[in-house]
Amino acid sequence: xxxxxxxxxxAVHYGLPRAGIPAAVSFRKxxxxxxxxxxxxxxxxxxxxxxxxxxxxxxxxxxRDYATNVLSFxxxxxxxxxxxxxxxxxxxxxxxAPVVAREAREQGKPLAAHYAHMTVHGALxxxxxxxxxxxxxxxxxxxxxxxxxxxxxxDPYGDA
Numbered sequence: 001x002x003x004x005x006x007x008x009x010x011a012v013h014y015g016l017p018r019a020g021i022p023a024a025v026s027f028r029k030x031x032x033x034x035x036x037x038x039x040x041x042x043x044x045x046x047x048x049x050x051x052x053x054x055x056x057x058x059x060x061x062x063x064r065d066y067a068t069n070v071l072s073f074x075x076x077x078x079x080x081x082x083x084x085x086x087x088x089x090x091x092x093x094x095x096x097a098p099v100v101a102r103e104a105r106e107q108g109k110p111l112a113a114h115y116a117h118m119t120v121h122g123a124l125x126x127x128x129x130x131x132x133x134x135x136x137x138x139x140x141x142x143x144x145x146x147x148x149x150x151x152x153x154x155d156p157y158g159d160a
Contacts, residue, residue, distance in 0.1 A: 007041035007088070008032055016050040021097050022115050030116045033147050034123035035090075042090040044126065046119070054096030069099045070118040072125035093122040109156070113148075117156045120147050 010031050012024035027046050035042055049057070054067035061071065074091040095118055104114035121144060131137035145155050 006032060006035055006039065008035065009043040009088075011045040013045065013047045015047055015053055016097060018048075020101065020111070021048055022112055026112065026115070027119055030119040030151070031123050033151050034120040035127070038127055039090070041088040043088045044090040044092060044123075046093045046095060046122075048095050048097050051096060051098045054094065054099060057094055067096045067099050069103060070095050070122040072122045074126050074128075090123075091126040093119065093126070095119065095122070113153045113156070116151060116153055117144065117148060120144055 008028070008031065010024075010028045012027050014021065031042075031044065031046075051067040054071075055065065057071055058068050059065045061073070062068075071094040072091065073094070075089040077089070095115070100114055100118055101111060103109075104111045107114070121140075124140060124143065129136075129140045129143065131140045141157055145157065148154070148156060
C-alpha cells in the first residue's frame with residue numbers, strides 16, 4: 001500500500017451535452033478515492049460519450065457490438081524506456097452516459113452514485129484489477145464497496 005498524498009491529474013472531456021452528467025470535479029474525486037493508497041501519482045483522461053461512440057469503441061476494442069457502461073484503456077508505455085522509472089500515465093476511461101443513466105434507472109440507484117461506481121470500477125481496471133473469474137470478481141467488488149462507502153455511497157451490489 002502506498003502512503004502519502006497522491007499527485008493526480010484527471011482530464012475530463014464531454015463528447016456529448018453535459019445535461020444530467022456530473023461535473024468534472026466529481027469524476028476527479030471518485031478517481032482519487034479509487035487510487036488513494038494504491039498509487040503515488042497518476043495522469044488519466046475520462047471521456048463521456050453517447051451510445052453511438054460507446055458502441056463503436058466497444059466493437060473496435062473488445063469485439064462486442066453494443067455500448068457498455070465503462071471502458072478502461074490502460075496506458076501502454078513504449079518499449080525501450082527505463083524499467084526502473086515509474087511513469088504517471090495510467091490510461092483512459094470512456095464512460096457511456098446513456099448506458100449509465102439507463103442502468104441507474106433500471107437498478108433504482110441514484111444517478112451520481114452509479115457514475116461514481118462506474119468511475120471507481122474503471123479506475124481499478126487501470127490499476128490491473130479484473131473480474132474474469134469468480135474469485136477476482138469477489139475481490140474487486142469488495143474493494144469497490146469499500147471505496148464507495150468511504151464516499152458515503154451505498155453498496156452497489158446490495159440488491160444483486
